[in-house]
Amino acid sequence: MEKIPAVYILANKPFGVLYTGVTSYLPGRVYQHKHKIGKGFTCRYNVDRLVYYEVFGDMYVAISREKQIKGGSRARKIALITSMNPEWRDLYEEICG
Numbered sequence: 001m002e003k004i005p006a007v008y009i010l011a012n013k014p015f016g017v018l019y020t021g022v023t024s025y026l027p028g029r030v031y032q033h034k035h036k037i038g039k040g041f042t043c044r045y046n047v048d049r050l051v052y053y054e055v056f057g058d059m060y061v062a063i064s065r066e067k068q069i070k071g072g073s074r075a076r077k078i079a080l081i082t083s084m085n086p087e088w089r090d091l092y093e094e095i096c097g
Helices: 026-034 059-071 074-084 092-096
Strands: 006-011 018-023 049-055
Touching: 006 026, 006 059, 006 074, 018 026, 018 059, 018 074, 026 049, 026 092, 049 074, 049 092, 059 074
Parallel strands: none
Antiparallel strands: 006 018, 006 049
């Protein structure tokens, strides 16, 4: 398992509830969200569709980017997602394949 820092956004449906996170291993973290491992926000609101991600060479940079995204408005998050993934497809298979 190669650790690659990443920031990600999950949604429960297109333009629905959004969750922004940071991780050192994106496939494993999204797997946890999809299989409801843990009883947090994403489990409660069924937020398990990976709609956006960015990878980084350094975890500190990834954490800074996560804070920047979280500090932005919902409209900015939606614009960010739409710029990379206009159909709001679940990108989980893309990162696992």
